[in-house]
Amino acid sequence: METIIDAHNISKIYNKESIPVYAINQVHLHIEKGEFTALVGPSGSGKTTLLNLIGGLDRADEGSISINGEEITQMSSGDLIDFRLKNIGFVFQSYNLIPVLTAKENVEFIMQLQGINEKDRIERVKLLFKQIGLEDKMDYRPSQLSGGQQQRVAVARALASRPQFVLADEPTANLDSASANNLLDIMWKLNQEEHITFIFSTHDQRVIDRAKRVITLVDGRIVSDTNQVPINH
Amino acid sequence: MLVIISMAWRNIWRNKARSFVIMFSVALGIFAGLMVMALYKGMMRDRIKALIYQETGHLQLHNPSFKNDYEVKFTIDNLANVNNLLTQNRHVKKFTLRSIAQGMLATTNGSAGLQINGIDPASENNCSELNKKIIIGQVFSNQKKYEIIIGQKLSKKMKISLGDKVVLTFTDHTDEIVSGAFRVVGIMQTSNSAWEERNVYVQRNELNELLGLPNGAHEIAVILNSNEELPVAMMDLKSKMKSVLLEDWKKLSPETELMVDTVDITSYIIMVIILIALAFGIINTMLMSILERTREIGMMMALGMNKLKLFVLVLMETTFLTLSGLPLGIIAAISLSNYIAENGFSFGANSEEMMRKYGFGTTIYTDFAYEKLAMTILFVVTTAFISCLYPAIRALKLNPMEALRK
Structure with missing residues (x-):
């Protein structure tokens, strides 16, 4: 299998000057292409911090992180922005769509930042909206969509740039059961059919049940890392 | 770049009342500045006319x-x-x-x-x-x-x-x-x-x-x-x-030439003062807008929007906000100036003595300074650019991870 993420001995320390607090403590992590992985653990265990470190939104104080063989811990902030644009898709808990853009424009936005031509953008947008089942709502503004629909658009946006992997921080936290299941179905299908790598941080048992691999964090350390057969799939 | 322009335009209408207030302020400021220029130009034109046709002539000859x-x-x-x-x-x-x-x-x-x-x-x-x-x-x-x-x-x-x-x-x-x-x-x-x-x-x-x-x-x-x-x-x-000694009206009445030059500079200074005052309003509005959208900006940076594009977004928003009031201010100033150019504006009998002391009539006929319009627009664009700097710096300094937590 192809290794996408190789985090070696990474730590994130707060209050280094006074009483150091290890948000992430000497974590080793390898993620292979096509994984459907859930990061679980109690609040404050370091799930979101680990996602931020992998996603290049935060910097590790110790250790190294390679994405597709490219070391990101020493990159400048400008290079990291460019790296994120080309390699990583994000899905946030609060959807975070741009309110002044339509659903279609939100998805297209990432491709426009990448400089993809209009013809290719339109084709990709159509395909993504078909995959998330919102072809009829492409021209809606986020405020005209339900939470579940917004999160599906957020998934389409995360995939628009054809990233190496998608990081999803508590993607179902704000959704009702039906919407959460619908979103998970879509992500699962994308994982199965297109081998898109998904890494979630979650408390949600429904997400955990569907994961192929579950990594449990406690106090910034990985306490268990198990592969499982996803329930219902 | 088109998406940035489109986003900037839509962003300024997110808070319509606030945008209208700043646009109206810009229009009012531009109107006031252009009217001062028109008033000064009209006064100077009439003063020179009076000097030439009632006092010195275009030139004089002496031993x-x-x-x-x-x-x-x-x-x-x-x-x-x-x-x-x-x-x-x-x-x-x-x-x-x-x-x-x-x-x-x-x-x-x-x-x-x-x-x-x-x-x-x-x-x-x-x-x-x-x-x-x-x-x-x-x-x-x-x-x-x-x-x-x-x-x-x-x-x-x-x-x-x-x-x-x-x-x-x-x-x-x-x-x-x-x-x-x-x-x-x-x-x-x-x-x-x-x-x-x-x-x-x-x-x-x-x-x-x-x-x-x-x-x-x-x-x-x-x-x-x-x-x-x-x-x-x-x-x-x-x-x-x-x-013979030949002297033109500028030499014969150096105080008038000085007055013309001074008034020219003064009108620009007044315009700059107006724009500086406006700049603070624009900065405040843009700063509010940036602070309200901290999370959104953090998200865009997280997704891969680089600093240049973010700066252009803030610059375009400021420019739209500033330039939207410009046409209204110009049209209002041209309209009123044309009206006063035809009908005159009287300072009233009380000011007669004071006005005549400096060689001016009590009724002023404005002369719209079309030649200064391009410079005025340039001033306004410069104001927009300067006004966007501080809010833009605040936006660029945002840490995407921290901004997303807001």
Whole structure:
């Protein structure tokens, strides 16, 4: 299998000057292409911090992180922005769509930042909206969509740039059961059919049940890392 | 880039009330600045017009020694030849000869030092519109000798009325003191009360008689076809008249030229002050807008929007916000300026004395400064750019991870 993420001995320390607090403590992590992985653990265990470190939104104080063989811990902030644009898709808990853009424009936005031509953008947008089942709502503004629909658009946006992997921080936290299941179905299908790598941080048992691999964090350390057969799939 | 422009335009309408307030402020500021410029330009145009057509002419000719001490013996040499050259010159529309003596006017109420201008009524009326300035009496009756026209300001100061006799005392061409009693036949009012107080008119032949200079003249005031011909006319006349001192209105009235330059700079300063005040409003609005969208900006940075694009987004938003009010301000200023240019704007009787003291009429006719419009727009765009810097820096300094937590 192809290794996408190789985090070696990474730590994130707060209050280094006074009483150091290890948000992430000497974590080793390898993620292979096509994984459907859930990061679980109690609040404050370091799930979101680990996602931020992998996603290049935060910097590790110790250790190294390679994405597709490219070391990101020493990159400048400008290079990291460019790296994120080309390699990583994000899905946030609060959807975070741009309110002044339509659903279609939100998805297209990432491709426009990448400089993809209009013809290719339109084709990709159509395909993504078909995959998330919102072809009829492409021209809606986020405020005209339900939470579940917004999160599906957020998934389409995360995939628009054809990233190496998608990081999803508590993607179902704000959704009702039906919407959460619908979103998970879509992500699962994308994982199965297109081998898109998904890494979630979650408390949600429904997400955990569907994961192929579950990594449990406690106090910034990985306490268990198990592969499982996803329930219902 | 189109998506950034589109986003910027939509972003400014997220809080319509706030955007409208700032747009209206910009419109009002631009309107005020342009109106000040139009008002100043109109005032200066009228002042120059009054100076040329009522006081100095476009240019004047003197004996080169005359203006040193205003000695009456220094009359213009070869007057007939100069007269002839001026008549034939294609730039010269009209001219008038004047004899000048510095002297004293005395009445039973007191005395005042002034300039006595000996004029030929017909050509003076033609050149300086003297007849139009007479508010009481007439120019000269031509029936009686030794008549004088004085200014309204002098008449009030010296309590001189129409028909009163005044005594003029001055030195003749041999430096002997001579006096003459003149009867007031006209009281004039000009737009320049200071000038009016220190100038009187008598007939040139009568003044020449007292000066002992039967055919002399000290000054020739020349009106050209237009002010634009002034430099060419000056060169042309200078090459043909070596023995006379030629001076244009700017040299004759340096205070007016200084005033024109000063007012030009002042109008720009006023515009800059207005824009600085506006800039603070724009900065505040943009800063609010950035702070309200901290999370959204963090998200865009997280997704891969680089700092240049984020800066362009903030710049475009500021520019749209600023430029949206610009057309309204310009249209309002042009409309009102055109109305005042036609109908005038009166400062009222209370300000008459003050305005006339500086050579201005009480009714101002604006002249919209179209030539300064491009500069004004450039100022506004510059203001938008400067105003966006601080909010943009705040946005660029955001840490995407921290911004997403807000």
